[in-house]
Every structure is written in C-alpha cells, then in structure tokens.
Amino acid sequence: MINRRDLLKIGTTVVAASVLGSQNVLGAQDFEGNPDRLGMLTDTTRCIGCRRCEAACNKANDLPTPKTSFEDTSVFEEKRKPYVADVQSYTVVNRFEGEDAKPVYRKVQCMHCDEPACVTACPVAALTKSEEGPVVWNEKLCIGCRYCITACPFYVPAFEYSSAFEPRIQKCFMCNQRIKDGLLPACAEACPVEAIQFGKRKDLIKMAKQRIWSEPDKYIDHVYGETEAGGTGWLYVSKLSFEKMGFPGNIGTTSFPKLTKDFLGMVNLTLITWPALLGGFYMATHKKPNEGHDEKHDDKEDIKHE
Amino acid sequence: MNEFGNETVERHVYPKNELTGAEIISNWLREKIFLGLSFKEYMKTLITPLNIGAGLIVFAGLFLIAMRFIYGLEEVTEASNEQPWGLFLTWGLFSGVPFSASGFVIGTGVYIFGVKRYQPIVKNAILLGFLGYLFAVIFLMIDLGRPWRIYYPMVISFGTASVMFLVAWHVALYLSVQFFEFCPSILSWLNQGYLRKIAVSMTLGLTIFGVMLSTLHQSALSAMFLLAPGKVHPLWYTSYLPWLALISAIGAAMALMIVVSKLTTIYFKERASPEYLGSIDDVTIGLGKASSLVMFTYLGMRLISITHEGAWQYLNTPTGHWFMVEITILAIVPFLYYYGVMKKNVRLIQVTGVLTMIGIILNRFNLTLLTFNYQLPRGELFYWKEVLVVISVIIIQVLVYRWIVNRMPVLRDHPDYPNDGH
Amino acid sequence: MNTLLEFMTFVKGVEYLIVIAFCFGFIALWILVNSRDKMKMSTLVSFVIPLALVFGGGAIVLTSSDTSDVVAAPNVSEVTIPQGNIETVALASNNGWPTVNKSEYLSIKYGPATEFHKIMSEKVSCITCHHNSGDEIHACKDCHDSPANPHDSTQPGLKAAYHERCISCHPEDFSSGPQSCINCHTGELKSTAVVSAPARPHQLTWDTCTRCHPKGIPNGGMESKIVYHDSCLNCHSKGVAGAAIVPEDHAGRAGSTCQGCHKPIGG
Secondary structure, three states: OOOHHHHHHHHHHHHHHHHHHOOOHHHHOOOOOOOOOEEEEEEOOOOOOOOHHHHHHHHHOOOOOOOOOOOOHHHHHOOOOOOOOOOOOOOEEEEEEOHHHOEEEEEEOOOOEOOOHHHHHOOOOOEEEOOOOOEEEOOOOOOOOOHHHHHOOOOOOEEOOOOOOOOOEEOOOOOHHHHHOOOOOHHHHHOOOOOEEEEEHHHHHHHHHHHHHHOOOOOOOOOEOOOHHHOEOEEEEOOOOOHHHOOOOOOOOOOOHHHHHHHHHHHHHHHHHHHHHHHHHHHHHOOOOOOOOOOOOOOOOOOOOO | OOOOOOOOOOOOOOOHHHOOHHHHHHHHHHHHHOOOOOHHHHHHHHOOHHHHHHHHHHHHHHHHHHHHHHHOHHHOOOOOOOOOOOHHHHHHHHHHHHHOOHHHHHHHHHHHOOOHHHHHHHHHHHHHHHHHHHHHHHHHHHHOOOHHHOOHHHHOOOOOOOHHHHHHHHHHHHHHHHHHHHHHHHHHHOOOHHHHHHHHHOHHHHHHHHHHHHHHHHHHHHHHHHHOOOOEOOOOOOOOHHHHHHHHHHHHHHHHHHHHHHHHHHHOHHHOOHHHHHHHHHHHHHHHHHHHHHHHHHHHHHHHHHHHHOOHHHHHOHHHHHHHHHHHHHHHHHHHHHHHHHOOOHHHHHHHHHHHHHHHHHHHHHHHHHOEOOOOOOOOOOOHHHHHHHHHHHHHHHHHHHHHHHHOOOOOOOOOOOOOOO | OOOHHHHHHHHHHHHHHHHHHHHHHHHHHHHHHHOOOHHHHHHHHHHHHHHHHHHHHHHHHHHHOOHHHHOOOOOHHHOOOOOOOHHHHHHHOOOOOOOOOHHHHOOOOOOOHHHHHHHHHHHOOHHHHOOOOOOOOOOHHHOOOOOOOOOOOOOOOHHHHHHHHHHOOOHHHHOOHHHHHHHHHOOOOOOOOOOOOOOOOOOOOOOOHHHOOOOOOOOOOOOOOOOOOOOOHHHHOOOHHHOOOOOHHHOOOOHHHHHHHOOOOOO
16 A cells, blocks of 8 residues: 555655746846847838838749839838738738828838747747758748747738648748848849848847937937837838838737746646646555555555545 | 239339448438438428527628638738737637647546546537637638648648747647547447547557647747737736636636536437436536636736836726726635535526636737737737638538537447447 | 746746646645545556656656756857858858859949049049048958848948938939849949939947047937037047047048048948
8 A cells, every 4th residue: 555655755756856946047038039130210200111122032932013103103002011912922011101201111011030039939840940040931830830930920821722722921031042042132222222121130139229229310319129029130220110111019028938938937837746746646645455456557446525 | 013913113122231332322321310210301400490590690701701711811810910819819729729728738637637527528529629729720721811821830841939820830730639539429420440449559658649739839829929028008918828728728718618518418408318418517516616716827827027116106096997897707706606515506607617718818808909919009910801701610510510519429429339438 | 048038938948737737636625635445546546646756756857957048049159140251151152052142133233443533533523432441442342241241330332322422322223122223233324313412410429429528418419419529630630538549541632531430330
C-alpha cells in the first residue's frame, strides 16, 4: 500500500522541481533582434501617389492583371486593402486629406514586425521571421487556420477564401527572393521619387531621424515602427498624423509574443503538478483492502466517500 | 424424401455452431445495429416526422459542406480578413468545447475524488464529452483552409510559441483519452469482456491524463485571444482570460449534465435503468450545489478581472449594455441554483441549468464573434448558409448520440457487467 | 537567439519534451510504487522507462546543441545590396524570377532632348538642372547611381534625381497621382511652372556633430534649429580638427555648392 511518506516524497520533489524550474532567469532579458536585419522606410511627404509600387509588386510576384489599371485615379476614392477584391498586388496606396487640402498618400503593406504576432500565432510555423528580416510564408506547411489573421494588429494577412484546395495567405514578403538574388524589392526599385527606401533597419532609423531633425517643419517628430508592436521592419515618417492615415490607434509598444508568454509558462508547470496532486489525492483516499490484490486501479473495492 | 420416407420441408434451421458467415453477420447486425428487428422493420421505425425533418436539414447541410469543399469557404461564410473566424469555430470549437468538459469534470469527481453520488451519470458525461470534442474537430475540419493537413502540428512542423499549437495537440490527445474512457461501454456492447477489463483498468490513468489536458486546453481556447488586445473589447479582454475560461468550462459542464440528464429521463426513458432514472433528482441537486459555487466563483473572477483592466468606464456604451445582459444572466445563476438547492426544487435547478448554458454560450460568442473587432464598422456576422450548416451538424450530433444511447449501456448497466461503475 | 520569439519557440519545444519525459517517468514511478506483481511491473517499466529516457535525452540534446543550429539561417552579410543599373541588374537575376524591367512598368517616352533643352533653356539657366558641378555640365548619371545605393544615402538614385529635380519647380505636375505621370511619360511637357524652391535651411553634413563636439553640442543642439557651420570651407579649406581638405578635382566649384552633393542623409 502506498503510504503518506511516499506520497510526500513524490509530491514535494515534483513541486520543488517545477517551482525552481520556473525561475526563468532569461525571461526578463530584452532581445535586440538580428542587428543586420533589413527594413524599408516610407516617406509619405515624398509620395506622389503614382502607384508604380503597386504595378511593380504585381509584376514581380506574377499576379494577374487587375481590372482597374494602375493609372486609374478613381481607386483613391475608397480606402483599399492589399490583395482584397480587385487589388492584385501585396500593397496599395491610399489617399488621405492632408493639411491645406493637399492629398497625402500612404502605402499599405505588411509591417514585417520584429516580433511578429502572426509568427507567434502560427501553430505550424508556416510564417517565420527570416534572418534577413522579412516575414515569410511557407505554402508547404500552412493548414489554413487563420489564427495569423486574428492576431495581426495591422490586419495584413489576406486569405483566399475563394479557393477550396489551395487557399493561400497572401501578403507582402519584402521580395525576399529578390533580396537573396541581390536585387532591390520591387516597390523600392520602382518608386520614382524614392519615397520607399530599402536598407538595414538600424540605418533607416538613423536616416529617418536625421530627416526629421533637418526639416522639423516637414515631419511629425515620430518614426512610426520604431517601437510600435515591439518594433516593425517597415518604418514611416510623415507630416500627417499616423492615425489619420489609417494606422490602427491601439497598437502600443508591447511585442506580441509577450502577451501569451505567461500563459504558456503556466502550461508546463500545470502539466507536471497535476499528476502529482491528483494521483496523490487518489492514493491518499483509496485504501487497499489486502495485499494479495493486484491493486493498481481496482474500482471494485470499498472506495472512501468524500 | 428422407430416410424414413417422410417428406422433408426445407427449413433454414442450422445448429448454432454451423452458421454460415453470412448468417453470423446478419445475426450480429440484427442484434447490435437494428435493435433486434429485421432490416425492413427497423427502417420502418425510422420513418417518423421528426426523423424526416431532421434528415432534410442534414441533407441540406451536407450539400452546403460539399459546396464548401468545391468552391471554397467563400461559398458558405462571410469570412473576411478582418473577421476570419465565423460561426463554425465560434459554435463548434469555442462554445462546444467548454460543454464537453463534462467528461473530465464528472469523471474526476467519480474516479479520482470517489464521489459515488454521480456514478449514474458518469458514462453519459463521458459520452457527451467525447461527442463534443469529436464534433469540434469536425467543425474544425470544415473551417480549416486545408483540413487534410490537420495533423501537421502533430508531426510535421512545430510552432511551439503558439497557443493554437497547444490546442491542437491537446484536442487530439484528449479525443483519444475520451474515446478510451468510453471504451468500456462500447466493449460491453460488443461483448468483449477481456478487452473491457483492460479498458477499465486504464480508467484512473486516463482520467488523470484527461484532467491535465483539459485544464490546459480549456484555458488555452480563450488564451488564444490574448494575442489580439486591440480587437477584443476591453470588457472581455483581460489577462485572466484563461482562468475565466477554465472556471466557466467547469460550470458549463455541470449545467450540461443537469439539462441533458433531465432530457434523457424524458426521451430515453426506455433505455435507462430504474436506478438511473431514480437517481437523477439527487444528482441534479448535488450538481446544483456545486454549480452554485462554481458560477459564483466565476462571477467574482469576472468582476475582479474587469476592475483589474480598468474597463468599467466602457459600461455606458452600446457594447457595455450588451455586456450587462450577459453579466446579468451569469450573475443571477449562482443564486438561482442556491435557491433551488435550498428548496430542493429540481425543476428550478434544471431551468437555471438552461440559463447557465445560454449565458456561457453568449459569453463565448461575445468574445470571439460579436464584440470582436469592436473598433471596426459592423459587418455581416451570420450568413444563413453558415447557420444551416451549424444546425445540420448539431442534428447529426444528436442523431449520433441517440444511436449510441439506443444500443450501448450508457444510461444503464450492461447485464453482463453490473455494478462495476463503468 | 536574437528575438524573443526565437527564444520562446526553442524554449517551449524543450519544455514540452521534458514534460513528456516526466509523464513517462511518473507512470514508471507509480507502477513501481504500486505494483506487487514483479512480472507485470518489470515488463511495464522496461517499456515506459526507455520512452522517458528518449524524450528526456531529446530535450538535453536540444538544449546543449549550438542554438544557432536550431534556427538555420543564411549569413546576412552575404546579402548584397545591388550596384549597377537596371539593365545589368535585370541580367543578373536568375531562377526565372521575374525582374522588373524598365520598359515594362515605366513607359518612358521622353521628347527629343534638343526640344526639351530648347524649351528649358528659355526658362532657366543650365546650372539649375546641371547642378553642383561648377562650370562643367555633366549628365545626371555621372553622379547619381541607378538603382539607388542604399548604403550611400547622401544623394538620391538616378530616377529619383530626375523626378526631384523636376518636382522642385513643377510640383503641381506631380501632385495628382498616377494621372500626372502621363504629363511626361506619354504626353507633352507642360510649359507652365509654379516656382517654389524647396526650403532646406538646416542641413547636416553626413557625419554627426560628435566629430567635433565629442562631448555633445551645447544646449542639446539636435532639438534646436541651428544653422551650423554652413560655410564648409571654414574647416575644409584648412583641415581644421582633422577635416578633409577639399580635393583638387573640386576646382571651380563655389563654396556654396558643397551642400548640393554633400546632402543630409536621405535629404
């Protein structure tokens, strides 16, 4: 018969191990990310709304031709999203009303966050943050659960609901194949006024700040993406406030993996302590009538009531 | 002519040990599947107005599911890139799974804590839990973009930082656990005594394993929404989400058992043993007592969590008013239970059970669908095709439950294996 | 591991393996503790304990292996930033990856250069466009790279240079979205202009101020609008504080034209 001594021995060892193990020394450390990771900077004061970036994205990714051509300005009448409806590229340019009635254009695409919510969410690691920086999607692994869409604070990933057998998650992946081939991302290459610039994120941040410092009247004093959502790979500088340009107003600066880290930490602790507690309770309350029994889990015995 | 000069009549009466293979199969079918009737008779009994109505809805639902697999999810849902999850997951997974906790709640009570009072309903509870998880997985298969890859998180690629990875693993493991826990009943039905003995011996281990898994994935299903702080309304978003989900799952399980036990006494009377039928009142009162405490705890946690997030300021908004509806239902439930228990009013407890189920389903719907993306302009939430598919799968679930209860010793003991509690 | 996400993914994987090993170990211990039947005990234990060791061993192996192997990654420094012009870059592309060919998405049709220059020379002097080269007239591509070199952000690439030079005098012609592109790219060049020169009063050298102010600029100069040392020659003609002396091939250029090429980063 199992006696209380053994129960206590087992129980305390287990609980002690899990408590000691849960002192996560590294948990408080801040992670810098790959220092050479690449990013893009969009300067909305330069953008003239010519939509060459959309056209280049369409071409570079072999997407079908949309019904409205890339020269058509009537598309600016509504705020579009990438890869939805007739938009056949992973990026769109939307027009907003700036001060003194001048239009301000903003390019919308995946923000390539440093600690992406979508990568945290994916149960099969189909979305990953590549070493170079872009957040990429692997068609061979995706199961189509769409948790990434639920998680992304910028509402970026687009799912092909119209496909029954090959529904893909579509979003900008910073032309990571072109980058590996030594080319510029298509939108950066196409922009006639260099409103989009490509380079190492740390350089782009310095560049953006120095632009702001050198012309303080021209920009708001904020580089969007430096700290939002824990830092994003795509940065913006602008004159018009970012909320007015369609950025979600409630992103905050916490990186998204931190939001579920605590719960996941509790999980393994529970998995280890539950057998001890419940098994111990069972052993403590169920008497074995005699020794000869094969008493492993014999419910025919006199079970003690509560 | 036989040897005595008499005419023999051709009669198909074979001695037992000389049955042909076909005879064995048809005897087995008749006894096990057709409830002792011949095939024709059995089919005749199936033709009732209820069955026909159910059959029509099921047929329509299956047709729509086929459409979904030909033309894509767009065909049957209004899912968009703002609202990727619709009724399939909100009902099947997020609402269905809390109620399927009946397996582990009652199972733990009976097999680990040894509370014999609930012995009569434990098999029913495990069956309901098993079917709940099975159909949650079926809803998931309908909703996933590539359902043939559903096993990928298990063996192909591990996204270990994801809460959904945890859910996938646990649901798969727990479904197996529930199946093995229900095996004794199946094996009784199939008269496999030796296998049944093995299955019974595993019960304790399975129950403990089941509790481990259950506590975690019940909380994980709501923890998934921790990753969307800007999208879940502040009155529902809280870092206590996992624990609220766990407590409400226990409350939901008890409410389900209260309600379904009552329904079985009405609709499955002839399948239930007298001991079972006689014990329901006592079981209901006991569950009512426990539910009262559990739902009171839930209420307290809920109020604390909202205070912790500083969300009371949202009360005076349209969504806040809708929240008041939900919290009122969930708030009066523990007191109604208590009153019912004090007065030994079984009827009241059962009605409160229904109210609890409504409240918890409402809570899950609010969290995942109705107040999700509260900052975006309201789009279409329910599409009639989606609703039809959900209803037809529910009907299939009920039909499967009925099929099993009609044949297997769920509400009664098998005559060959009485009194061993399985 | 560089990011929190990588850390979490790795750590969680190891934790789950440890949990599985622990569960098997727990089962083995339970059987040992409970069972009196030596036969059953030994057969069950001999089945369960190896499983525990397998998962536990897996966890230990993962933890002790070089973590950079867990996240296989190409060496980032091998990613090159392209040089050269669009044609050569297009030729260099491999694997059939579609390149963005100049003629495909830019349908540039310039008017004959003589016509263009005839119109322009009636309005502005040569050096308005052929800037920053003193008395010499250079083609734009002599100084501006195509495509733009991301590592050198002191001056725009060729395409941006073209467009910005024109925008500086003709902003109206660039302001109505894609429609305005056809002003140049298929239609005729408009001859009207609204003259408004860009205001760039506060320009940095490409270097930071700490070169000469190692202890920081007095009064936190970054926040204030300062006009600093706009006479570059004050230091660069004499090599003050180690400043580079103006090279000889800059002969003929006025001191005021330094900022034309030596722009603020990204400006």
